[in-house]
Amino acid sequence: MIAFQLPVHLAFWQRLAIGVVVLGVVVPGLAIAVATSVRVAAARARRATGPALAGPAGALQPLADFGRAIQSEDLFAPGAWRWIADMGLLLAIAVAFASAALVPVGPNQVVTTPRGGVVVVCALLALGGIGRVIGGGRLDGRDRVVAALTPVAVGLVLAGSAAGAAIGAGTVDLPGIVRAQVHGAVFGHDVLGLPGVVLHPLSFLVFLIALAALAAVGPFRPSTLGPPGPLAAVTGLRRLTWDSLRWATLLVGCAVAATVFLGGWQLPGSLSASALSVIGPIVLVVKTLFLVACVASTEFALPPLQSVDRTTLLIRWCVPLVLVDIGLSMAGKVVW
Amino acid sequence: MGVVERGLLPRPVVQIANQARRWSLWTLPVGTACCSGELHAALRSPRIDAARIGSQMVDDPAAANVLVVGGPVGGRGASLAAAFERIPHPRYLMAVGACAISGGPFPLERGGRCEPVALPVDVWVPGCPPRPEAILEGLRCLQDLIGAEDLAARWHRSAMPIARSASMPARIGSLHRGVESVAERCTWEQLPAVMARIDEAGSFARSLAMVEAVEALLGADVPVRARSVRSICGKLTVLQHMAGWFAALCAMLDVPVAESISWRARELAVDLMEGLTGGRIHADVVIPGGVRSGPDDDWLEAATASAAEMWDWARTIDRLVLDVPIVARRLQGMGRLSAATALELGLAGPNLRASGVPVREGDVVVPAGPRGRRAVPESHGEGDAHARVWTRLQDARRASQGLRSLVAAAPDGPLVWPVQSVPPPGLVDLCVAHPEGSLVALVVSDGTGRPWRVHLRGPGTAARAALDHLSRTETLSPSDRALVAHSLAVSDADADR
Numbered sequence A: 001m002i003a004f005q006l007p008v009h010l011a012f013w014q015r016l017a018i019g020v021v022v023l024g025v026v027v028p029g030l031a032i033a034v035a036t037s038v039r040v041a042a043a044r045a046r047r048a049t050g051p052a053l054a055g056p057a058g059a060l061q062p063l064a065d066f067g068r069a070i071q072s073e074d075l076f077a078p079g080a081w082r083w084i085a086d087m088g089l090l091l092a093i094a095v096a097f098a099s100a101a102l103v104p105v106g107p108n109q110v111v112t113t114p115r116g117g118v119v120v121v122c123a124l125l126a127l128g129g130i131g132r133v134i135g136g137g138r139l140d141g142r143d144r145v146v147a148a149l150t151p152v153a154v155g156l157v158l159a160g161s162a163a164g165a166a167i168g169a170g171t172v173d174l175p176g177i178v179r180a181q182v183h184g185a186v187f188g189h190d191v192l193g194l195p196g197v198v199l200h201p202l203s204f205l206v207f208l209i210a211l212a213a214l215a216a217v218g219p220f221r222p223s224t225l226g227p228p229g230p231l232a233a234v235t236g237l238r239r240l241t242w243d244s245l246r247w248a249t250l251l252v253g254c255a256v257a258a259t260v261f262l263g264g265w266q267l268p269g270s271l272s273a274s275a276l277s278v279i280g281p282i283v284l285v286v287k288t289l290f291l292v293a294c295v296a297s298t299e300f301a302l303p304p305l306q307s308v309d310r311t312t313l314l315i316r317w318c319v320p321l322v323l324v325d326i327g328l329s330m331a332g333k334v335v336w
Numbered sequence B: 001m002g003v004v005e006r007g008l009l010p011r012p013v014v015q016i017a018n019q020a021r022r023w024s025l026w027t028l029p030v031g032t033a034c035c036s037g038e039l040h041a042a043l044r045s046p047r048i049d050a051a052r053i054g055s056q057m058v059d060d061p062a063a064a065n066v067l068v069v070g071g072p073v074g075g076r077g078a079s080l081a082a083a084f085e086r087i088p089h090p091r092y093l094m095a096v097g098a099c100a101i102s103g104g105p106f107p108l109e110r111g112g113r114c115e116p117v118a119l120p121v122d123v124w125v126p127g128c129p130p131r132p133e134a135i136l137e138g139l140r141c142l143q144d145l146i147g148a149e150d151l152a153a154r155w156h157r158s159a160m161p162i163a164r165s166a167s168m169p170a171r172i173g174s175l176h177r178g179v180e181s182v183a184e185r186c187t188w189e190q191l192p193a194v195m196a197r198i199d200e201a202g203s204f205a206r207s208l209a210m211v212e213a214v215e216a217l218l219g220a221d222v223p224v225r226a227r228s229v230r231s232i233c234g235k236l237t238v239l240q241h242m243a244g245w246f247a248a249l250c251a252m253l254d255v256p257v258a259e260s261i262s263w264r265a266r267e268l269a270v271d272l273m274e275g276l277t278g279g280r281i282h283a284d285v286v287i288p289g290g291v292r293s294g295p296d297d298d299w300l301e302a303a304t305a306s307a308a309e310m311w312d313w314a315r316t317i318d319r320l321v322l323d324v325p326i327v328a329r330r331l332q333g334m335g336r337l338s339a340a341t342a343l344e345l346g347l348a349g350p351n352l353r354a355s356g357v358p359v360r361e362g363d364v365v366v367p368a369g370p371r372g373r374r375a376v377p378e379s380h381g382e383g384d385a386h387a388r389v390w391t392r393l394q395d396a397r398r399a400s401q402g403l404r405s406l407v408a409a410a411p412d413g414p415l416v417w418p419v420q421s422v423p424p425p426g427l428v429d430l431c432v433a434h435p436e437g438s439l440v441a442l443v444v445s446d447g448t449g450r451p452w453r454v455h456l457r458g459p460g461t462a463a464r465a466a467l468d469h470l471s472r473t474e475t476l477s478p479s480d481r482a483l484v485a486h487s488l489a490v491s492d493a494d495a496d497r
Helices: A012-045 A061-072 A082-101 A118-136 A142-169 A174-183 A201-216 A237-261 A273-301 A307-335 B011-022 B035-044 B074-086 B098-102 B132-147 B151-159 B174-183 B191-196 B203-218 B224-253 B256-277 B297-322 B325-331 B339-345 B349-354 B385-408 B460-473 B478-487
Strands: B026-031 B066-070 B092-096 B123-125 B426-434 B437-445 B451-457
Touching: A012 A061, A012 B256, A061 A237, A061 B011, A082 A118, A082 A237, A118 A142, A118 A174, A118 A201, A118 A237, A142 A174, A142 A201, A142 A237, A142 A307, A174 A237, A201 A237, A201 A273, A201 A307, A237 A273, B011 B132, B011 B151, B026 B035, B026 B074, B035 B066, B035 B132, B035 B224, B035 B256, B066 B074, B066 B098, B066 B132, B092 B098, B092 B132, B123 B132, B174 B191, B174 B451, B191 B203, B191 B451, B203 B224, B203 B426, B203 B437, B203 B451, B224 B256, B224 B297, B224 B385, B224 B478, B256 B297, B297 B325, B297 B385, B325 B385, B325 B478, B339 B349, B339 B460, B349 B385, B349 B437, B349 B460, B385 B478, B460 B478
Parallel strands: B026 B066, B066 B092, B092 B123
Antiparallel strands: B426 B437, B437 B451
């Protein structure tokens, strides 16, 4: 296991204090500021004032909305088998954290590198989908049990689409895949490196489609008629919890895609390892958010891409494409 | 785990929880009649800006925590209770307007009575309809109530089984006929005010129809100035209706800036109507022989400025909604009605013209100014939702243009000429302009102080029939169905209460 290494040495209590401040003050403060700003900006666009009376200048409005949301619903569906639901919730939360911990955010900044590498991360993401289905819904019929197994198939496609890049890199380790992309050169020029997306564009696309399908797996039926407003998808504690876990899957999956296909924390040019230790996490976050925006905007802008159509797309078109990509990668590996 | 229900939460935690609910009222409005416009104006319009107090309007019961009911419940008791039950605990109910509070003045046909809301109401907002400011004040009262409430008691109250309304099967036109029967028990002077209270869109048109029927029975004429005031009110009704209609459309299409300026345009029209007649929605201004009040110089000046602003609004809507390819494509081809189908269904007004039916000038009565009748606006005639939106925008443009010319040429003179109070025996049927087409009125007098028979039919029934037809012939998703229903301007007033 490789521990986090900051560019400057800090004592344990200093790191603890920084962690507490970041997690307890800075992150919630930023979240509140962003949420309030979004609502106020949306109101100004409508020539209205927006939240103004909940706290100073309406700054506590997101907290009020959050407080209302967590009072509004029970966490589990009415009539759910409680012990299965509990297990599903624990599984989904544990898997979300575990899969996030496996993504390297810098040259030496990774919690652990499992032997299975990217395959393990994909398996964990699929496991999270199963946890969401059995924890948030009710397993009261054959259709729902089958739906709970859907993430397994999607997870296989996910791992398969990353396999080509892993074969090309000669390793399944995520840090190893990043380094392999850095050392690649196009026609002898090492300016950009050779990110996986250049050699495996179709696999990259399939990975994102499978990821969108996996992120859509949840206890709620997708609806095209959503209520308006920035927090509209959140109807209460139940929806808040399970939708947060869906978004966590999307976030981690996009981080994996950015690592495998877009070079992870790396930037063009030759930067020192200590510089990349600072810049790398930011680079990875930017790449990840870009992919999240792409997937989410496609989801919202193209309502026909609902789960059934996407599953059909995956089985009919994506699986053959993935197999072709794996074959070509193996052949390329043998030839070159 | 029962911590909340058993009152085991510490008081500071309860207070924090109360404050969170107090400043986050997510409302689900259910407006069934003339309260609907004011209800949506209160919850969505930027002038009232209910978001200042943390209120947000949603259209899904699962996302709401306050149900706001405005208008008569009628046969909807069961569906209202079902919507209330889908709202997660703790939930609140606000009854807006006389009809929701007490059943209103309207009995149903054959002896039944229109019921008030049969659910546990937390806040009542009286009025017919109440102003948006009053509805906002109702939300503030609800906030005060939530801020001081006992969470355990609220939980128990919310969890109590809901008393079902013992009910009233829904019958097409039952309340409508009930209103007509009320009108038949009124005096001739009360007739216009009673008939106005059926819906928001055609309130003025309904009272005008009654007054013109009485004038026809009396053989009375009205002064030129009164005719001008009536025309101005007609234009304002069209603008008020179209602006509110576009505001709701833009909310459905998620074009918030266009929605905002549409609310602004509606408020301008409603303000002008209030300045001229004293009433915002129900303008009780027309009387046999003339009108009660006329415009003064200040009003004319304000109306000139507002008419120009409303003209700009229509142009901006064209640019922000119909010229945007993604919005246009969302509407094109959806809910298509051919000319033959539109005629067969009995559609009128913009819905008929949008289907490409060449309406001649004499076929539909358009609000007439001092210079006589005006040409009916054209349509591109595709018959789909886009064509209906486009046609209504042309109507709004013409109404703002007409308002500007009417205001510029407002004549002087008397507002009313004396007429007899009781018309002689006779029958009259006539047609007056309505923002959504035309109203057909039939009034029979037997020479007594009350009308013997009153019938009034508007364009809403045909629009409802068109929606049913499209539901059978097209596969519509819930959002598409909502858009198609809105494009047809399906009004409950003439259909089912």
